[in-house]
Amino acid sequence: MSELIQSSLLMLALLNPFLVIIYLVDLVEKLDQRQFAKVLIHGSLIASAVFCSFAILGDVIFSNIVQAQFASFQIFGGVIFLLIGLQFVFYGPKAITALRGDSPGLAAAIAMPVLIGPGTISASMVIGKRHEALYASATIVVATVISVGIMLALKAIHDFVRPRHEPIIKKYIEIAGRITALYVGTIAVEMIMKGIRTWAEKF
Template sequence: MELLKASSILFVLLNPFLISIYLISLIRDLSLKDFSKVMMRAHIISAIVFVIFALAGESIFEEVFNVRFGAFLIFGGIIFLWIGVQSIFSGKVVLIETRGDPEHIAGSIAMPFMIAPGTISASVLIGSQLPAASAAAAIIAAISFSLVSIIVFKLIHDPLKKRNERLLNRYVEVMGRVVALFTGTFAIEMIAKGVGMLWPS
């Protein structure tokens, strides 16, 4: 149960539906084979990073990077706030460059959309609650479910695009603004947590 709970928390924070909205340009432009290859690379990169943070814990920030975890949360919150503000005014969340090699696109997807303050914090928490092997298994399970969910979204999108392209474009624009509201709200929460950790008084 602990493993399932930990995996569920990371899966919710990854939010494959949200990622699908951000990656709508890739979903439109790439074939299923190329899209699956890109997403698999991005998820593998993310899984490796999450496992490292789960095993190392918060000490990795102070001992390796010589920074406090709160500072990381504040900076990550500022990035998400910038993304949210841009998206809320434009209605667009297309921030991924679709040209280039799959490994380069995969890196852009992994950071900052998957490897973010929230998911890294969850990985640290998973590592503190479960044995190393169980923590790694929970992370791999969450990553696998996320990958499958995004590919399913691609499979649903392609037939709809051909029949209802204008309606689909309008839906993406509206959802872009809705997603931006949650992105900005989440960003403020991350900044507040970071400030609280750095200056608890």
Template sequence: MIPSIIGFLAMLNPFALFLYLQPIMKELDDKTFRKVLFKASLISFLIYAFFLLSGEFIFKEVLQIHFESFRIFGGIIIFSFAYVFIMKGQKALIHMKGDLDDLASEIALPFMVGAGTISLSILLGRNFSMLVSIFLLILIMGINFIFVMLLKNFREQIEKKKFRIAFDKNMEILLRLNGFFVGAIGVNMVITGLNNVFF
């Protein structure tokens, strides 16, 4: 059970989400940001729950596509996002545009929901009972939400401007560095998908 939680959180990557949401944190007050992040988490949870309950049925019977093709395409998308983050840094982050409901959807897809996390939600449904799977999903989304809010509060507690600037610059470096790990996850998903199809 614990490895499943850790694996899902590693793929969800709350630290990277905190980095991606930096511009929005600066523009929104604490209450509004919390509301937007909660909505994004709720949207993500509902998507995960749908795939958790439907399993591979939605791919095989309804869409009639091989699940591995979804994994491969998801890996390509993740790799392309990682490339943009490495090359552009903070210019690639989410920025305010449109209303807050649209913003919540933009955070949920593709920053919180992707091929990797959908695959893991299907595996949760396969490995545990429905009630346990839903509980684990709620727990995972709760941990992710709390982690992002704690990092945000930590940044705001830094009183001296020069330390806050140093913090932001280090975040920029970590964002680019994180791009390499995210890109590696994307490539690994493609390789895994190809191996499962051909070998």
């Protein structure tokens, strides 16, 4: 049981709802609670399906279907996150709109690249190796549900506070977005370097 809890916490930490909500700030401001919940839940279902697939078939997917090394995925994912981080530095949190795109594909765009990334894919594969397929999938789904619940709660808090303190909320989001950019950029460079080191070890 303790290993299942640890696996759920690992996945929850990498999903990081407090960070993801900054990515989705334009949707938080634009959509009402019901619309936001619908899009977020749809995106999380897509992400959960992908996570469970990699938990069960991770090695097979990379070696037989994609026919590529996981290091390649790490490097490409790092480049994506580096691009997001740079956009945040220069344009603030709303820069994610340019990368994610607009309707009608919001749910899929939330799933990738906001929820699905090298970190969460790697965690899914680790969880798949720790537990049987059913338990691994359940662990991933639980973590995703908790993450979605936290983000919906943050959305509700935002909607409650915003009418009274809108200038403060906007300033906080702007500052949080710039700080987030530093974190995202650092993680992106680390992903790229890990991918390069993994490739270098093969020669």
